[in-house]
């Protein structure tokens with residue numbers, strides 16, 4: 001994994017809004033090596049917004065995000081060039097981040113038969129697996145995963161869950177927003193609705 005220091009990710013008294021609406025406030029947590037946290041909440045409660053704030057892509061309205069170690073984000077975008085065949089698109093990240101051979105990841109995620117297919121032709125589930133392969137190839141310690149299981153078949157869900165477990169067992173950090181249950185040992189849960197301003201809470 002990139003960087004030798006122990007990774008950490010924390011939020012301190014975080015509040016984010018979209019337009020005039022405050023989605024959550026007073027949200028704090030601290031994650032260290034080997035931590036996995038499941039962010040739950042109904043549609044529109046702010047899970048993606050939280051992940052974007054943690055990734056540094058959105059400025060919180062109040063509070064701070066602190067991290068030590070490189071952050072990798074997996075969301076609905078793969079980060080892969082849509083016009084390149086998958087194999088070449090994955091190699092691009094490998095050359096940028098200087099990581100090892102992606103062959104193992106390609107095998108694990110059953111992407112071998114798709115290496116010659118342009119990224120834009122991949123199905124939803126194939127694209128999700130490709131995005132995860134790119135993330136794995138980057139070898140970063142902190143994973144922010146926005147709905148990593150959506151669009152996956154049962155077998156792929158198991159494989160992706162196993163890869164997340166392996167990442168945290170190896171000392172990485174994973175924060176996962178998901179509507180699906182996650183079979184990951186030691187997983188903690190952050191219910192984002194607990195941090196909604198009182199006026200936003202459902203009865």
Ligand SMILES: Nc1ncnc2c1ncn2[C@@H]1O[C@H](COP(=O)(O)OP(=O)(O)OP(=O)(O)O)[C@@H](O)[C@H]1O
Pocket residue numbers: 018019023041042043044045046047048049050
């Ligand atoms: N650019 C934007 N401008 C204004 N409001 C936005 C913007 N992007 C998102 N929102 C609103 O912010 C709220 C939170 O959206 P977000 O995507 O964080 O929710 P979520 O919990 O991830 O939802 P889901 O479970 O559907 O993925 C939603 O009400 C959404 O409509």
